[in-house]
Amino acid sequence: MSELWTxxxxHAETRPQAIAIDGSVAxxxxxxxxxxxxxxxxxxxxCDVARPLGIRVDHGVVECLLDLALVGSGIVTIPLPPFFSLAQGAAALDHAGASAVVSGAIDLADGPTPGFTMTVEPRRTLRADVPEETARITFTSGSTGDxxxxCLSMTHLCRVAGAVVEHLGAHHAGRHLPILPPGILLENVAGFYATILxxxxxxxxxxxxVGMADPFRPDFTKMLGAIEDNAITSLxxxxxxxxxxxxxxAASGRRLPLLTLVAVGGARIEPRLLDAAAAVGLPVRQGYGLTECGSVVALDDGEPGSRGSVGQSIGANEIRLADDGEILIDGPMFLGTIGHPRPAAPFATGDIGRIDDLGRLWIEGRKSSLIVTSHGRNISPEWVEGALRADPAILQVLVRGDGRSALDALIVPANPAADVAAAVAAANLALPAYARVAQxxxxxPFTPAAxxxxxxxxxxxxxxxxxYPYRDAGxxxxxxxxxxxxxxxxxxxxxxxxxxxAGLTGRISVADYIAYLTEAFHHVRHTVPLMRxxxxxxxxxxxxxTALDxxxxxxxxxxxxxxxxxAAAGGDAEAVGAGLPSPATKAMVDHAYRTIREGNPAAFFGMVYVLEGTSIAMASHGAGAVQTALGLPDDAFHYLTSHGALDQEHMVFFERLMNRIDDPxxxxxxxxxxxxxxxxFGGLFAGIELETMHVAA
Incomplete structure (x- = not known):
């Protein structure tokens, strides 16, 4: 019997009526x-207990029961995060030799005894060489190539979860809310299993x-409300x-006084963000861990002097440094990867750190990502990225510049109107001259799917x-x-x-979809006249x-x-055909006519590039998500799916055509x-008032 079931x-003997799992039911x-x-x-x-089983589900009460039931059955599981594409998920399942994947709706059955109604989709795969005692197989990068x-054992995972509880103290075991997407080992072990223990x-x-319908564009106002409404004490x-x-x-003035712990991991936290979190009363503790170590290795103890560090080992592993500062981990580890047992040696993390006199670990960057400029300066990109990311205008950033005279940054803004220039200027003021971003x-957005x-x-x-190669390289x-x-x-x-x-992730209503198609009709009807x-x-x-012909x-x-x-989606096609475009759609079409008539008509190919590239994205990502969410027939997606396939062919032709244009x-x-x-085109989309946005508000 696993430690979780024990x-x-x-708990059932000592306080039987206390709530273990809350949500749709208690x-x-x-x-x-x-x-x-x-x-x-x-x-x-x-399910075949002798073969791994893929799991693609959301967070929920019944999903928690499924997890615990699979632990009890001894079936090896392969959690698939929601941001894995179908191709990435299929590659993981094939590589692990999964017999099936559990997906779709999983509901609590009516009656005195809960049960499952789950979708089990069988798969034909070759049996994989999985180490003995494997309970979970985690694919950390979602790579489709290799x-x-x-491979992790349940004994190891429970040991890490138990060490988290012992390190923090059971008094933090109040009401924990999962925010990270399902399938993420950190939440599963340090969140779910630690709460159970x-x-x-x-x-x-x-x-x-909880505001995470799109994990790469969270609704933080909704997240804040979910934390308040559910009296959450840890995240x-x-x-x-x-x-x-x-x-x-900060924007709303709302506070979360019930929170006693906000554990943060995955990347270095900029000191200014820690200051901002403290200013709104969040009890942040920074942690450090790796999938190979079962998630958590070290966690800040919350003492003032440790702020900015990731604290000491939680007790499951021993931490030491190599001569070059690389962090090495000894103790319980993963069993190996599929087909490759783990060598019996300390695990070299690839991270650079230092350990202070009190044994606290401070992360300074990645060994492989260290930048050495042409001036001989060694710079950790995480340091500069943290300074940039501390500004709310910047959502994601990568800093580079190895072998170059100055640093360069690839920046994902927090929203279309974000003032990135001001954010970069502010960060540069806080950085020494040699670490400032010049370009x-x-x-x-950077995503796992990409x-x-x-x-x-x-x-x-x-x-x-x-x-994203350097611009001056070409x-x-x-x-x-x-x-x-x-x-x-x-x-x-x-x-x-x-x-x-919202459209690409399937979070729209039927009315929203028809509204989009309406505007699509009003600009697509002008495509051929513009070409002529x-x-x-x-x-x-x-x-x-010849190309235009x-x-x-x-x-x-x-x-x-x-x-x-x-018409297939239930709209009034006749009314749309006789109607007028929105002002934003009209502005887009008018600009195209004006440019062709009064400027250089070759400019039209710039419009082709935008519309065909967007059609490919909407066909390959959006159409399936919308159809699944809305339950509409195939006949309601003829334009998106067919147009996407055509435009993939067109884009190959278009690239060759553009490379023949040499006139400046x-x-x-x-x-x-x-x-x-x-x-x-962005204005066209922005002009569509989605029903789902009103619901979310």
Whole structure:
């Protein structure tokens, strides 16, 4: 019997009616002890106990019961975070030899005995070489290329959870709320399992109810309300979420006096953020850990002198430093990766740190990411990134500059209107001259789905630097690459439009979808007329004329696809066809006509770049999410799905076409049109008032 089940039995004997798990229903310790054996037996009959099982679920009471039942059944689990794409999830399941994946709705059955109604999707995979005693396989990066599942035993995970409780004291076991997305080991071990061992109450609310419907664009006002409304006493956050919560509290004046612990891990916390958290009364303790060590290794003890450190070992592991300052961990560890047992040696973390006279660990950066400038200065990028991220205008940032004379930053702003220039200037004032950012560029959000971020919100630096090469590295680069680079900021701000994000993540209503299709109709109906006007003015340019002829043939009639989709979704297609566009849509179309008629008609290809690139994103990410959320038929998505497939082919053709354009005037006109169109298209989306936004407010 696992330590978790033993603890549940102990709590059921000493205080049977106290609440163990709260949320959609309240589950007492007595009820939990009574139903778990039945649920474990039930799960064991539905699943192959000899093969790993993928888990793709939300937070919730029944999801907690499923976790505990799987522990009791001895089935190896593979948690899949919600931000894994289908391809990433499939790669993880195949690599681990999963027999099935549990997904979809999991509900508490009616009657005196809780039970599951769960979707189990069988998979055909080859059996994988999983180490003995494995209970959980965690894929930390979500890579689809060469995934390496970290194999962990339940004894190890319970030992870490128990060490967390012993280090903190059971008095912190009040009401814990999971904020990190499901499937994240840190929350599972230090949040759920530690709460079970300590006898607290785990308030298992779905992500949408705590402002985390989109984990990379959280609603911090909603998060603050959920913490207040549920009398929460402890949280586990990453620095970005801490910054957002602090901002919401500072802006509203609301405070959270019931909180006794806000544990923060995943990345270094900037001292200014710690100061801001203290100013609004948040009891922040910074921690340090790795998946290979079962999540938590060290945690600040809350004493004034330790602030900024990650504290001492919680007792599960021994921490020491190599000669070059790299942090080495001894003690209980992961069992290995799939097909590769762990060598019997201290674990080299790749992190650089120092240990003070009281044994407290201070993290100073990553060994592999240390920047050495051409002036010979050694700079930890985490230090500079923390200074930049302390400003609420900046959501994410990567600093680089190895071998160069000055630092460069890739910045994701907190919102489309964020004043990034002012934020960089303010951070530079607080930094010494050699560590100041000389150049910066706005880019779209770093996400695990794009392969640029780990599940614990750590930057995948090499992947990001490959995705965004230095601008001065391509003075002779093909024009298409220059077009992408020089419109990246406009595209990034466009991609932060709340209505676009809601659509891409499926968080819209049927009425919202029809409203989008309505505006799509009113600009798509002008696509072919615009092409014909551009063709007429470019009749002396055979290469561009031939391209436009091909586009005209492909695009003719697409507006009628949209009307058919509107009708299939339950809208009034006839009224839309006879109606007028919104002012924002009209402004976008008018700008295109004016540019073609009065300026350089080659600029039209800048509009092509914006619209086709957006169609691909909406088809590959948004259409499936919206259809799943709304339950609409395939006939309601003909435009999005078909147009996306067409535009993937078009974009290959478009890149070749752009690389044949060598006239500087044409190039400048195309870039200017693309920048303008990203802004105008963003205005089109921003003008759609979503029903879901009113509900959230």
């Amino acid at each position: 603890a549940i039995r102990r 589950m007492s310790w007595e009820a939990l002890e009574r139903v778990l054996p039945m649920l474990a037996a039930d799960v064991a009959t539905r 995934p390496k599942g970290i 300590a006898g607290g109450t785990y308030v298992a609310l779905p992500q949408a109810e 586990i956050l990453v620095p970005e979420y801490l910054a957002g919560l602090v901002g919401a509290m 910066w560029e706005i880019v779209p 392969g640029l971020l780990t599940g614990n919100s750590r930057l995948r630096r090499r992947a990001i630097e490959v995705a 003075l002779d680069q093909p024009f298409f690459d220059r077009l992408v680079a020089e419109t990246r900021e406009a595209q990034a701000r466009f991609q932060m439009t709340p209505q676009l994000i 006007e551009a063709r007429a003015r470019l009749n002396h340019r055979p290469t561009l004329v 091909d586009y005209i043939e492909e695009e003719t009639g697409h507006e009628y696809w949209i009307l058919e989709d509107i 005037g044409d190039q400048a006109a195309i870039i200017a049109m693309a920048r303008a169109m990203f802004g105008l």
